[in-house]
Amino acid sequence: MKQGAPAETSREKSEIKRPVAVRARDLTMDFGDGAPAVDRASFDLETGRFLTILGPSGSGKTTLLRMIAGFQKPTSGEITVNGHAVDATPPHRRSVGMVFQRLALFPHMTAAENVAFPLKMRRYDPRSVPGRVRDFLDLVKLGDYGERRINELSGGQQQRVAIARALVFEPELLLLDEPLAALDRKLREEMQLEFRRIQHELGVTTINVTHDQREALVVSDDIIVMDGGRIQQHARPVELYRMPENTFVAGFLGVSTFVAGTAFPGGLKSGDLHLSGTHAGEIAEGTPVRGAIRAEQIRIVAAPDSLATCDTAFPSRILDVIFEGERLLYVAESDRLPGVAFQVYHHDTEAFDLYEIGAQVTIGWNARDMKIFKSTA
Amino acid sequence: MDALEAALDMIWPRRLARYSGWAMIAPAILLVGILVLGLVQIAEGSLHTLDRSTFLPSEEYTLANYQTIIDSTTYWRVLWRSLLGAGLTVFFTLLLALPYSYIMVRTSSATIRKSLLVVLFLPFFIGQVVRAYGILIVLGTSGAVNDVLGLFGVEPLRLLFNFPAVVFGLVQYMLPFSVLLLAPALTAIPRETETAASSLGANWLQSFWHVVIPMAKPGLVGAGLVVGTLSLTDFAMPAMLGGGSQDFIANAIYDQFFRTADQGLGAALALLLVALGSVIAGVVIAIFGAGTLGMGGRK
Numbered sequence: 001m002k003q004g005a006p007a008e009t010s011r012e013k014s015e016i017k018r019p020v021a022v023r024a025r026d027l028t029m030d031f032g033d034g035a036p037a038v039d040r041a042s043f044d045l046e047t048g049r050f051l052t053i054l055g056p057s058g059s060g061k062t063t064l065l066r067m068i069a070g071f072q073k074p075t076s077g078e079i080t081v082n083g084h085a086v087d088a089t090p091p092h093r094r095s096v097g098m099v100f101q102r103l104a105l106f107p108h109m110t111a112a113e114n115v116a117f118p119l120k121m122r123r124y125d126p127r128s129v130p131g132r133v134r135d136f137l138d139l140v141k142l143g144d145y146g147e148r149r150i151n152e153l154s155g156g157q158q159q160r161v162a163i164a165r166a167l168v169f170e171p172e173l174l175l176l177d178e179p180l181a182a183l184d185r186k187l188r189e190e191m192q193l194e195f196r197r198i199q200h201e202l203g204v205t206t207i208n209v210t211h212d213q214r215e216a217l218v219v220s221d222d223i224i225v226m227d228g229g230r231i232q233q234h235a236r237p238v239e240l241y242r243m244p245e246n247t248f249v250a251g252f253l254g255v256s257t258f259v260a261g262t263a264f265p266g267g268l269k270s271g272d273l274h275l276s277g278t279h280a281g282e283i284a285e286g287t288p289v290r291g292a293i294r295a296e297q298i299r300i301v302a303a304p305d306s307l308a309t310c311d312t313a314f315p316s317r318i319l320d321v322i323f324e325g326e327r328l329l330y331v332a333e334s335d336r337l338p339g340v341a342f343q344v345y346h347h348d349t350e351a352f353d354l355y356e357i358g359a360q361v362t363i364g365w366n367a368r369d370m371k372i373f374k375s376t377a
Numbered sequence: 378m379d380a381l382e383a384a385l386d387m388i389w390p391r392r393l394a395r396y397s398g399w400a401m402i403a404p405a406i407l408l409v410g411i412l413v414l415g416l417v418q419i420a421e422g423s424l425h426t427l428d429r430s431t432f433l434p435s436e437e438y439t440l441a442n443y444q445t446i447i448d449s450t451t452y453w454r455v456l457w458r459s460l461l462g463a464g465l466t467v468f469f470t471l472l473l474a475l476p477y478s479y480i481m482v483r484t485s486s487a488t489i490r491k492s493l494l495v496v497l498f499l500p501f502f503i504g505q506v507v508r509a510y511g512i513l514i515v516l517g518t519s520g521a522v523n524d525v526l527g528l529f530g531v532e533p534l535r536l537l538f539n540f541p542a543v544v545f546g547l548v549q550y551m552l553p554f555s556v557l558l559l560a561p562a563l564t565a566i567p568r569e570t571e572t573a574a575s576s577l578g579a580n581w582l583q584s585f586w587h588v589v590i591p592m593a594k595p596g597l598v599g600a601g602l603v604v605g606t607l608s609l610t611d612f613a614m615p616a617m618l619g620g621g622s623q624d625f626i627a628n629a630i631y632d633q634f635f636r637t638a639d640q641g642l643g644a645a646l647a648l649l650l651v652a653l654g655s656v657i658a659g660v661v662i663a664i665f666g667a668g669t670l671g672m673g674g675r676k
Contacts, residue, residue, distance in 0.1 A: 121583055
């Protein structure tokens with residue numbers, strides 16, 4: 001739709017305040033078997049934005065999505081879509097398109113019949129249906145596949161049919177329930193970009209559910225991280241990655257090393273070692289804390305002198321070297337911090353394989369890169 | 378373990394391994410073979426007419442028995458009655474079995490599912506004849522149904538010994554079979570598919586009609602075929618609930634074999650029934666594919 005302006009992504013437009021499309025207030029789902037599946041979840045989602053609910057399995061993310069879709073009635077709390085309370089509206093009266101985990105295409109129909117189904121059910125003018133179906137099959141680049149049966153299509157093509165079917169009636173809201181989870185990595189990454197492209201083209205407000213942190217970072221305008229039924233953090237991808245609010249978020253996104261200790265101004269103390277770091281919020285001196293440092297924020301060198309600019313540096317020994325293709329992952333331990341295995345990403349364009357197992361090195365980081373959180377348990 | 382293998386090796390040496398499959402189906406082939414042998418004998422029998430003076434089959438081969446059937450209006454009527462009865466039974470049985478098995482498969486309550494299953498299996502422990510007898514009692518002139526109707530001032534109705542009574546009995550008899558055949562077909566439909574239909578704007582009725590029924594088609598066809606062929610060849614229900622006035626083909630065959638002792642004519646009728654059933658099954662499978670019976674004949 002917005003041809004010739006590819007740079008204008010919704011990430012940049014997000015500075016403009018837009019009307020709220022979805023508002024959830026204290027949504028709770030309690031199945032009565034222990035802790036609630038979703039516990040007082042509240043969030044706002046602006047029109048046209050792509051939100052990902054990210055969390056491990058059992059975090060309540062799918063339950064939250066199903067409540068928004070209307071398949072599950074919340075125990076308490078309320079949802080409004082474009083200003084209307086929808087709690088009493090059955091799913092088939094809502095204007096919500098959904099792509100399901102196992103796609104749930106109709107195997108007895110062709111691709112075009114699948115896409116026409118919502119139009120038939122929603123009583124669109126029959127004369128407008130074929131054209132509309134064609135437009136949306138074109139949108140997902142399946143223009144020539146309309147007459148194929150579902151089992152004659154590849155996994156990626158089936159994904160596209162499911163997207164077209166969910167969007168053809170121009171719903172107010174598009175919901176994606178981990179539809180990419182079953183795909184192999186290459187196809188998954190291709191489809192992630194497709195979701196993003198289509199979402200931009202139509203500007204439809206989208207909520208995606210996934211446990212794949214990479215997918216969340218790649219496709220989303222906003223990310224909600226959930227764990228144990230609670231929203232842990234709701235932020236933009238960059239913010240979420242750079243400024244996690246608690247140890248769960250810090251550990252779930254990216255690769256981090258955690259160091260337990262007690263707080264002191266400008267960092268934490270573990271044994272007799274002072275580590276520089278940044279406190280997340282107000283933390284009184286002496287409080288038990290955990291510091292989190294990302295693998296790519298730790299520098300690793302042979303000679304201690306070259307880490308003079310780092311706020312914290314100490315000698316360590318290489319425990320393991322893991323080759324990950326585009327980079328190396330070193331696992332290093334310091335005698336002064338027994339039991340903590342530092343994970344360090346290393347990428348050097350000059351010399352790739354620098355250290356062997358058992359080598360003595362120095363590792364270090366800057367105060368702003370180690371995040372220090374109050375210990376939860 | 379080794380001893381066991383050595384013993385096995387003596388009974389069925391390893392070099393015979395590639396015939397193992399045949400050995401496994403040999404009993405089944407034997408059983409079918411006996412059936413075919415019987416059929417051949419019946420076919421032979423159908424080619425002799427009964428000599429009324431000696432009450433022995435004629436020596437020479439003749440198609441006279443088949444001619445008798447074709448010329449007889451009675452047999453045509455019996456044939457049509459059987460076909461119509463089977464057809465109606467299929468229709469009503471599937472109509473009742475579909476919601477029953479749907480609820481059984483989809484209910485979230487284990488209690489409801491178990492009760493439905495028990496109710497379904499209970500009639501299996503009671504023979505067909507006993508059940509028909511039960512229907513005789515309930516629908517009789519002084520039976521429970523007429524008693525209830527009497528409370529509303531309705532004169533006792535003649536509910537038995539007519540065509541509807543036979544169909545009623547057959548439907549009652551066939552329901553468990555068709556539910557058992559339908560349940561796996563409905564289980565195979567992912568719940569998510571129906572959820573998807575509702576999110577796309579279908580109410581439950583539309584979802585049932587446009588999604589559940591087409592996707593359950595293999596089960597419906599399979600159940601219909603089984604119910605149809607069983608009804609077409611049924612003996613007890615027409616005999617007991619029809620009171621002699623509502624004979625199906627099986628009753629006519631019985632009469633020829635055991636009443637008039639015209640084995641030739643009985644054999645001809647029996648072959649006709651086999652042919653009719655085979656043609657119907659063949660046509661249904663040709664139209665819907667062997668996959669409909671869960672045999673995966675279609676891709």
